[in-house]
Amino acid sequence: MKGFIDLRSDTVTQPTPAMRKAMAEAEVGDDVFGEDPTVNTLQEKVANLLGKEKAIFVPSGTMANQLSIKSHTQPGDEGIIEVTSHAFNFEGGAGAAFSGVQFNCLKGVRGILDAFQIEEAIRSDDHHFPVTRLVCLENTHNRGGGSIYPVEKMAEIYRLAKSKGLFIHLDGARLWNASVATGIKPHEYAQWADSVSVCLSKGLGAPIGSLVAGSKIFIDRVHRFRKMFGGGMRQVGIIAAAGIYALDHHIERLKEDHQNAKRLAVGLKEFGGVSIDPEQVETNIILFRMEGTGMTASQVTEAMKKEGVLIHPVGKTQIRLVTHLDVTSKEIEIALKAFKKTFG
Numbered sequence: 001m002k003g004f005i006d007l008r009s010d011t012v013t014q015p016t017p018a019m020r021k022a023m024a025e026a027e028v029g030d031d032v033f034g035e036d037p038t039v040n041t042l043q044e045k046v047a048n049l050l051g052k053e054k055a056i057f058v059p060s061g062t063m064a065n066q067l068s069i070k071s072h073t074q075p076g077d078e079g080i081i082e083v084t085s086h087a088f089n090f091e092g093g094a095g096a097a098f099s100g101v102q103f104n105c106l107k108g109v110r111g112i113l114d115a116f117q118i119e120e121a122i123r124s125d126d127h128h129f130p131v132t133r134l135v136c137l138e139n140t141h142n143r144g145g146g147s148i149y150p151v152e153k154m155a156e157i158y159r160l161a162k163s164k165g166l167f168i169h170l171d172g173a174r175l176w177n178a179s180v181a182t183g184i185k186p187h188e189y190a191q192w193a194d195s196v197s198v199c200l201s202k203g204l205g206a207p208i209g210s211l212v213a214g215s216k217i218f219i220d221r222v223h224r225f226r227k228m229f230g231g232g233m234r235q236v237g238i239i240a241a242a243g244i245y246a247l248d249h250h251i252e253r254l255k256e257d258h259q260n261a262k263r264l265a266v267g268l269k270e271f272g273g274v275s276i277d278p279e280q281v282e283t284n285i286i287l288f289r290m291e292g293t294g295m296t297a298s299q300v301t302e303a304m305k306k307e308g309v310l311i312h313p314v315g316k317t318q319i320r321l322v323t324h325l326d327v328t329s330k331e332i333e334i335a336l337k338a339f340k341k342t343f344g
C-alpha cells in the first residue's frame, strides 16, 4: 500500500520501471494456440532452470499446485503433506474439491518432514485404505518461517517415494530464495521432485505468474487440466515478459531481502516479551511470538499501522513479516523504531 512500509508479504511489490518497459515491448501471440513467443521463452527458461523437460505458465501459485495435485492423482487417493503447508491450508480446500484428494497431514519441524515420518504414513495395500499416491513438499516453507528444506532430506524422501511408487510435488513458490540462501541450484532441488511449481510474483517481484515444471508427459496432462480450470490465457507474453525480466534481474538480489530479514529478527529479539530466534531466519520470512508483551497480534498490527508499517498477524500472538524488493534496509530500521514504540 502506498505510503506504508509493507511487510505483510513479498506479493505486494510493484513492477519496476524496467520491468514495465519489458512488458510493454513484449512480442505476443495467442498462447492457447501455443503462439506466444514470450511465453514460450519463459517456459523454456524455467524448464532449463529446474532441469525438467517442460514447463507451463499459469496465473497463480495456487493453480500451479492444484494442477499438479490433479495431474498426479485420482479421486479418493491420499496425499501426504505437512500440516502447516500452503497447499493444504491456504488454497480453499481445492485439493478436496477439484481432485477429490484426501490429505494425510504430518507435523514437521518448521514445515520440514523426515523420510521416516512419511514412510510410516504410507498406506499398505489393503482395500480398506485410500491409495497413497502423492507427497507434497514446500521449499522454502512459508508457515515454517521461510525455512529451507535440506536438499539431502528431499533426496531421501524422493528415494523413499520412488521405492513405493509415489509421486513428489514440490511447492517451490520461493525455491529461488532457498537457492540463493544455500548456493544450491534450483535444478539440484528440483531433481528430487516429479513436479515443481515456482512463482514469479513473490520475491521476484513480477505482478503475476507461476509455472509448473516436470516431464513432457506430465506437463501435457497439466496443460489439459489448465484448460479445464480456465487457466488458458491469450496474449499473455505481456505478463511472461515481467517473469523473464524478474528471472534475469531479481534472483541474486534476494540476498538483500535475506539480510534485511535477519536484521529485523536481530532487532526484534531486543524487545522484552518477544520470542524469536534470529538463527531460524534463513530467508525472507520472519515469524515471531509476543506472549510476553501483553499485547495481541492484532493490537500490535493496529499500532504498527499507525506508525506507517503494515504487518500480518497469523494467530492470536504470532506475527509474520516478509522482506522484499520494495523494502530497503533504511526502511527496516524505521520499522524497528516503530516496533520499539509499539512494545514500549
Ligand code: TLP
Binding pocket: 008, 009, 010, 011, 059, 060, 061, 062, 063, 065, 086, 087, 090, 138, 140, 141, 142, 171, 173, 174, 199, 201, 210
Ligand atoms: N502465499 C501468500 C498468500 O497465500 C498468503 C503469502 O503471502 O505468502 N505456495 C506458497 C508457499 C505460498 O506462499 C503461496 C502464496 C502460494 C503457494 C500461492 O500463490 P498464489 O498467491 O500466487 O496463488
